[in-house]
Amino acid sequence: MTSMLEAYAAVTGSDVIRHLQQLAESLQGKKVVHVNSTRVGGGVAEILEKLIPLSRELGIDTRWEVITGDSEFYQCTKSMHNAIQGNRIAIPDKLLSHFLDVNQQNADHLRSVLEEADFVFIHDPQPAALLKYCSNRKGKWIWRCHIDASHPYRGTWRFLERFVREYDASIFSLSQFVQLLPHPAYIIPPSIDPLSDKNVDLTQDELDAVRARFNLDPDAPMIVQISRFDRFKDPVGVIKAYKLAKHYIPKLQLVLAGGSATDDPEGEVVFNEVSQAAGDDPDIKILQLPPDAHRTINALQRLADIVLQKSTKEGFGLTVTEALWKGKPVIAGDTGGIRLQVINFHTGFLVNTPEGAALRIRYLFNQKQKAQEMGLKSVEFVRENFLLTRQLREYLTLMVSLQHGAADRIELG
Numbered sequence: 407m408t409s410m411l412e413a414y415a416a417v418t419g420s421d422v423i424r425h426l427q428q429l430a431e432s433l434q435g436k437k438v439v440h441v442n443s444t445r446v447g448g449g450v451a452e453i454l455e456k457l458i459p460l461s462r463e464l465g466i467d468t469r470w471e472v473i474t475g476d477s478e479f480y481q482c483t484k485s486m487h488n489a490i491q492g493n494r495i496a497i498p499d500k501l502l503s504h505f506l507d508v509n510q511q512n513a514d515h516l517r518s519v520l521e522e523a524d525f526v527f528i529h530d531p532q533p534a535a536l537l538k539y540c541s542n543r544k545g546k547w548i549w550r551c552h553i554d555a556s557h558p559y560r561g562t563w564r565f566l567e568r569f570v571r572e573y574d575a576s577i578f579s580l581s582q583f584v585q586l587l588p589h590p591a592y593i594i595p596p597s598i599d600p601l602s603d604k605n606v607d608l609t610q611d612e613l614d615a616v617r618a619r620f621n622l623d624p625d626a627p628m629i630v631q632i633s634r635f636d637r638f639k640d641p642v643g644v645i646k647a648y649k650l651a652k653h654y655i656p657k658l659q660l661v662l663a664g665g666s667a668t669d670d671p672e673g674e675v676v677f678n679e680v681s682q683a684a685g686d687d688p689d690i691k692i693l694q695l696p697p698d699a700h701r702t703i704n705a706l707q708r709l710a711d712i713v714l715q716k717s718t719k720e721g722f723g724l725t726v727t728e729a730l731w732k733g734k735p736v737i738a739g740d741t742g743g744i745r746l747q748v749i750n751f752h753t754g755f756l757v758n759t760p761e762g763a764a765l766r767i768r769y770l771f772n773q774k775q776k777a778q779e780m781g782l783k784s785v786e787f788v789r790e791n792f793l794l795t796r797q798l799r800e801y802l803t804l805m806v807s808l809q810h811g812a813a814d815r816i817e818l819g
């Protein structure tokens with residue numbers, strides 16, 4: 407076993423790694439390409455950052471390509487993202503035709519890599535039309551949808567579906583997100599990497615340094631939400647919940663930390679809305695962090711007494727997984743993939759309103775023992791269900807099954 411695989415075995419147990427090796431055996435020599443629209447920022451980049459090296463370590467020739475576009479393209483894809491998550495947004499034809507042009511330009515650039523690959527994973531709507539421009543493709547193409555597609559705005563879904571239906575399979579994070587398509591749909595929730603800077607253990611010195619850097623009071627209770635500045639993450643709702651909870655927990659501090667993804671043009675507007683909602687309360691810290699602030703985010707999650715993720719729509723919510731892995735009870739929006747992770751009274755609380763969130767914040771500060779027990783459960787829950795090794799196992803299984811088509815029986819080495 408290589409040292410990287412050994413490091414994972416130390417967290418997951420060696421059986422998990424042996425299982426991956428067994429699945430990877432029948433994929434040796436295969437070329438796999440993942441394509442998304444940003445190298446940094448957001449959950450998809452976070453996952454690919456680690457999934458690619460781990461796949462390579464298992465002997466699979468895996469690469470990661472990122473499409474590029476201009477601001478008009480990202481404006482279109484952000485509207486598409488919002489529409490697939492249910493907002494009634496009719497995207498003008500001119501923007502949709504620009505979306506196709508940008509996909510075609512990227513296909514021109516990536517064509518040889520994509521057409522030669524045995525498996526191509528296209529992440530989310532942004533690069534979904536690449537397939538249309540790779541007519542000599544040799545391999546299987548999989549559309550990996552990371553967002554909540556349970557109730558898409560129909561006009562936008564119809565547009566996207568024209569491309570997605572040509573894929574060999576699609577992957578959704580939750581069964582409720584699956585759309586009717588003429589190919590198999592797989593349910594594979596995302597995962598976190600326990601060995602990344604975002605999730606490794608940190609020393610007390612490093613935690614103290616982050617606390618000092620942001621002028622946080624070590625003696626005051628603290629709640630944290632880490633998110634891109636995006637309305638679906640409801641940062642303004644978090645501020646409302648904090649203000650209500652503060653009546654009962656007078657020294658309470660709130661940290662709202664986020665950055666922006668290069669494919670998200672709305673961040674600045676939402677950041678301004680959040681600053682306005684916070685007013686001049688010195689106990690609210692709104693932090694705009696650079697995209698590589700992984701250890702800082704790790705520290706903020708560890709310094710928190712409770713982590714919030716008050717999303718109103720959420721494909722999965724890696725920030726929830728990250729917090730649970732650090733033994734924190736999580737109070738989070740009762741929506742999408744968060745429901746897979748937050749189990750009321752076990753790993754945290756699901757809420758629908760700022761009032762509900764404030765009530766649960768108060769409960770957890772009053773029930774310290776219960777909060778601690780929930781934290782212990784959370785770590786094991788993530789170990790069992792949401793580590794990178796589980797997600798990779800499911801991707802490998804999917805590739806093996808697509809490779810064998812309709813075979814009745816698949817023999818692994």
Ligand code: UDP
Pocket residue numbers: 447448449450452604632633634663664665666695697699700703722723724725726728
């Ligand atoms: N994240 C980050 N910096 C930020 C905000 C978020 O590194 O300023 C990370 C966060 O820790 C998580 C990912 O980006 O790993 C966000 O994934 P999630 O599924 O929670 O939401 P998405 O942004 O994909 O909607």
